[in-house]
Amino acid sequence: MSQFLPDPVLSVRNLRLGIGKRYEILHGISFDILPGETYGLVGESGSGKSVTGLAIMGLLKRPLSVTGGTIHFQDRDLLKMHPRERRQLRGDRIAMVFQEPMTALNPLVTIGRQIAEMFVIHRGMGWPEARRKAVEALESVRVPAPEERAHAYPHQLSGGMRQRVMIAIALACRPDLLIADEPTTALDVTVQAGVLELMAELCRAEGTAVLLVSHDLGVIANMCQRVGVMDQGRLVEEQDTRNIFTNPLHPYTRGLLAARPRLGSRTPGQRSRLIELDEVVNAKDRGRDMPTLITPRGPQLAPETRA
């Protein structure tokens, strides 16, 4: 790294994933994330964004496995770590927010207890103190009446509230890296912006680096300083976010931008919530606060738009 840049919190080099040796899914991708930076991974469905996040977390499931490359987290090679050490790191220094909180939360355990568990497991607190911290954590993600809500089960909350709980769990131990995989895709468009803004605000306050996986260029434009574009298991372009929208270099990126949904194609209800990407980029250029832009699930590229 240059002498002007801090050491990356995460450094992925030539990462390969496959099903056995025969079928390769990631063909050697490399990227760094700096402390406090939000780095976006964008690409159409099946391009390999989620498996990249899962590989970093050490949560790949068979038949998928890492077949080559390195993943360094604060100078430690995650792939060479003992599984026990890696488990300790997970939830503590590296945390993840998934797309669908219902699959990540335990339906049989109150949300207060699920948050408190983080403090018990990773901070060695007793339950009474951990419960108090859990209520504070609910307060920090702006869940109303946190004392009462701590006794609720996941199914008793709305989708937006459940995602806030997921964020509270993920950020409980103030991780250095948060992996957020389509954190708002399952939510109503009206709820998405609030949850994203909250996540950004909390991460900014703690200096947490974020790997944001999204198919949604609007979300990437709003949230990320740099972006990597994935296509069929390859990172085909990496740029500062503003440049990727004003000067996309790779034909695939140009296709992705050209295929983004336009305002004219939306329903009137959605239109009132949406602002064109160009407006976001222009706002960035003028150095004023960015308008909020959220788009529904992204387009699939037609084969002719590929490189």
Ligand SMILES: Nc1ncnc2c1ncn2[C@@H]1O[C@H](COP(=O)(O)OP(=O)(O)OP(=O)(O)O)[C@@H](O)[C@H]1O
């Ligand atoms: N458990 C699995 N077994 C076999 N192949 C898998 C498995 N999980 C993912 N894949 C394959 O890996 C590739 C990348 O999938 P991945 O889920 O990372 O894509 P993505 O870019 O995150 O897409 P999406 O936005 O739809 O989640 C796809 O070809 C997918 O079919």
